[in-house]
Amino acid sequence: DIVMTQSPDSLAVSLGERATINCKSSQSLLYSSDNKNYLAWYQQKPGQPPKLLIYWASTRESGVPDRFSGSGSGTDFTLTISSLQAEDVAVYYCQHYYGNIYSFGQGTKLEIK
Amino acid sequence: EVQLVESGGGLVQPGGSLRVSCAASGFTVTNNYMTWVRQAPGKGLEWVSIIHTGTNIYYADSVRGRFTSSRDDSKNTVHLQMNSLRPEDTAIYYCARDSVMAYWGQGILVTVSS
Numbered sequence: 151d152i153v154m155t156q157s158p159d160s161l162a163v164s165l166g167e168r169a170t171i172n173c174k175s176s177q178s179l180l181y182s183s184d185n186k187n188y189l190a191w192y193q194q195k196p197g198q199p200p201k202l203l204i205y206w207a208s209t210r211e212s213g214v215p216d217r218f219s220g221s222g223s224g225t226d227f228t229l230t231i232s233s234l235q236a237e238d239v240a241v242y243y244c245q246h247y248y249g250n251i252y253s254f255g256q257g258t259k260l261e262i263k
Numbered sequence: 264e265v266q267l268v269e270s271g272g273g274l275v276q277p278g279g280s281l282r283v284s285c286a287a288s289g290f291t292v293t294n295n296y297m298t299w300v301r302q303a304p305g306k307g308l309e310w311v312s313i314i315h316t317g318t319n320i321y322y323a324d325s326v327r328g329r330f331t332s333s334r335d336d337s338k339n340t341v342h343l344q345m346n347s348l349r350p351e352d353t354a355i356y357y358c359a360r361d362s363v364m365a366y367w368g369q370g371i372l373v374t375v376s377s
Contacts, residue, residue, distance in 0.1 A: 151324065190363050192308075199357055199367035200300075200308065211365060243308050247362040250313070250321040252298075257307040 152176050152246050156255035162263040169231040171258045173244035178224045179207075181248065188248035191220055191229045193240045194257075200243065204229065236262065265289040265366045267358050272371035280346045283371055285358030287339050296361050297341045299332060301354035302370070309354070313362060314341060326352075348375045 153176040163169040179188045187207035192200035202211045204220035207227055217232045231238055239262060244255040271283040285297070299311040312322045312332040320332050331344040341358060355370040 192364075194308070199359075199370060200364070202363065202365045205363045241307075245308075245310070245364075250319075251323065252310045252313065252362065253323075254300075254308040254310055 151251050152179075152248060152253060154244055154246055154253050154255040156242075156244060156258050158258060159256070160259040160261065162261045163231075163234045164263045165236065166233050167263075169234050169238070169260055171229045171242050171244075171260070173222075173227045173229070173255050175225045175227075175246055179227075179246050179248045180224050187223050187227070188246055189220075189222070189227050190245045190247065191218075192243045192245060193238075194243065195240045203242075231260075234260075234262070265360065267360065267366060267368035269356065269358055269368045269371035272356065272373045274374045274376065275348055276377050277348060277350060277375055279348050279375075280344070281348065281373060282342055282344045283356050283373065284343075285341045285368055287341070287360070290360065291336075292334055292339050292341055293336045297332075297334065298359045298362065298364055299341075299343050300357045300359060300364070301352075302357070303351070303354045306354075311356070312343065345373070348373075350375050 155174045157172045189207040191204040194200040208220045219230050221228045241257045266288045268286045275281045297314045314332050329347045333342045353375045357370045358368045360366040
């Protein structure tokens with residue numbers, strides 16, 4: 151099974167600054183037949199279910215602010231928040247959906263510095 | 264409007280069984296993959312199971328052989344039957360639509376304790 155590893159485990163960033171979260175998979179998530187990376191990003195705030203931010207590694211879900219962006223391919227991926235807002239304090243998870251057995255990264259807790 | 268509402272959680276003793284359900288509205292479960300995800304208290308998300316639009320169902324290693332996912336098309340509902348429960352199965356159980364999960368229920372707490 152594919153193992154997802156996020157770094158760092160926690161991150162403190164000043165308001166208005168850039169936040170970068172990394173996600174590494176134990177095998178490539180790039181499917182050769184469609185040239186797509188089967189990787190999604192979620193945001194979870196306390197007491198709430200997760201919210202989908204990004205899928206296909208870089209496609210923003212409808213309604214997600216454009217300060218959120220995803221990049222990467224193969225086994226290495228990044229979620230970037232270009233200018234941190236107070237409402238972005240949350241735990242962020244990557245998830246692969248390659249094959250039939252999926253998994254999440256362990257999560258990255260994002261706080262305000 | 265898409266809605267997912269979980270039910271059936273509660274307290275169960277180790278070794279016991281419990282079934283949680285997820286009632287869907289605003290779409291048809293028959294035509295969508297349906298996923299179960301759980302979250303132990305204070306921990307991260309754990310993918311549990313997925314039901315494909317046909318008959319294929321897949322499970323995480325941690326629950327395979329103990330948990331069974333099913334779908335009731337007549338009630339537009341999916342179920343997660345959990346047997347041989349262990350304390351480490353204590354978690355909020357979420358149902359979600361599709362493999363990329365844009366729609367989630369609010370979750371239901373399952374506590375396995377003596």
